[in-house]
Amino acid sequence: MPPPSGHVIRLVLPLLVALGCVLAPAGPAGASPRPAGPAWTAVPASDGTAPDDARPSFYLEGLPGSVLQDRLSILNPGTEPVTVRLRGADAYNTEDGGFAVRGAHGSTGTGAWLRTARTEVTVPARTRADVPVSFTVPEDALPGDHPGAVVAESGGRAVGVRVQLRVGGPTLAALTAEDVTVSRGAVHYTLVNRGNAVLVPRLAVEADGVFGPLLRRGARTLPVELLPGQRVRLSEPWRDAPALDAVTVRLRVTAAGGAHAEAAASALFVPWPAAAAGAAALLAAVAGGGYVLRRRVRRRKDPDPDGPGRDPGPDPRQHSDERHLVKAGAES
Structure with missing residues (x-):
């Protein structure tokens, strides 16, 4: 039997490939790898x-x-x-x-x-x-x-x-509150552990303005363990701070073992964009009023400073000619 020609192989080969694709088990193509087990x-x-x-x-x-x-x-x-x-x-x-x-x-x-x-x-x-x-x-x-x-x-x-x-030995619970600053959205402060015991601080905040109390926040435990000799910078949110007021903020911090600290800071709340716009308008009004006032004063002194009726004043050349004639008459 003669060997199959290249034409027959070209016809049969695609059929074999297709059959293999049908019979082959489906693989995890495109699937994610097996998830790792629980971590140690x-x-x-x-x-x-x-x-x-x-x-x-x-x-x-x-x-x-x-x-x-x-x-x-x-x-x-x-x-x-x-x-x-x-x-x-x-x-x-x-x-x-x-x-x-x-x-x-x-x-x-x-x-x-x-x-x-x-x-x-x-x-x-x-x-x-x-x-x-x-x-x-x-x-x-x-x-x-x-x-x-x-x-x-x-x-x-x-x-x-x-x-x-x-x-073992004597322990000291001591802390300080420092560097209190006030912004429109928060009160910022630093706590320092001055003792040799780990502290869990509690913070109370008060704020008073020109017209009376603005904030009364009772003591609450902070989510911080302050280690001996360490300092941390924290913030207390104050979302409803006044837009215009002079404010004094006081902090009281306590911790187990008798640790106690107080600190205060003052702040001036001013709506700066509105204040800047008002100042610009005031300056413009003052400048405009000054210009109008100067114009009125000038008109009162000289109704038509550039008109034809303006007196040009004495001519210095005329005085010179008169002196010359007087001198010539004296010589004659």
Whole structure:
């Protein structure tokens, strides 16, 4: 039997391709990749299994020279193993009052006192790994709160587990309110923790104008944990501030432990666009009135200063000729 010619192959090949497309299973073309499993987490270890047994942070207390111990749990609910790196870090407040931790080489307090049994741990899928954590408090550590965190990092993701460590000894709750300024939409102020205890401030605001009270806002808890030695810049909204008034604003800040601070500021509210437009109109009116007044005074002195009846005044040349004639007569 002679081999099939190229013409027959060209006819059969498209049929085979079409048949293959029909019989082949449909693939996930254009479909999004399978979503990743739940992310790993790091929390203080708990002996119980109930959700109420979970601890939001480490809380430890001891005297200078003591060694405090606890455990960190790393939970991996995913389907692949995960390797996590561990380190300690000091905590600080961001400018607007947020909670943040130092970098890998910026800690001198709790982050430097913290040690984990392993600096790197691999957690199998659907498994929990507990890592012992210890805090060695130096002999010369100052009393009071020393906030920090245990930082777990893996695959570009970092989780910070807060540490509330208190060194035994006298504690002082003290704060100040500074740099109060008033704008049309808010009252801005700075809080500074002058003591050695973490503070959760409460703020009350009052404002009085020329004609009486403008604002009475009772004490409320601010969403800020002010760490020892830290300062934060905050704002209190004031949407209905007056359009025209001279205002005095007073702040009262309190916190547990007897911390108390007061501060005040004055402000002048003026509708500047309207005031500028009014000033421009007044200047224009004054300039126009001055011009009209000058014209009237000039007309009273000289009804027609440029007309033909104007007296040109004595001609200096005529006086010169008269003097010349007088002199000539005297010589004759």
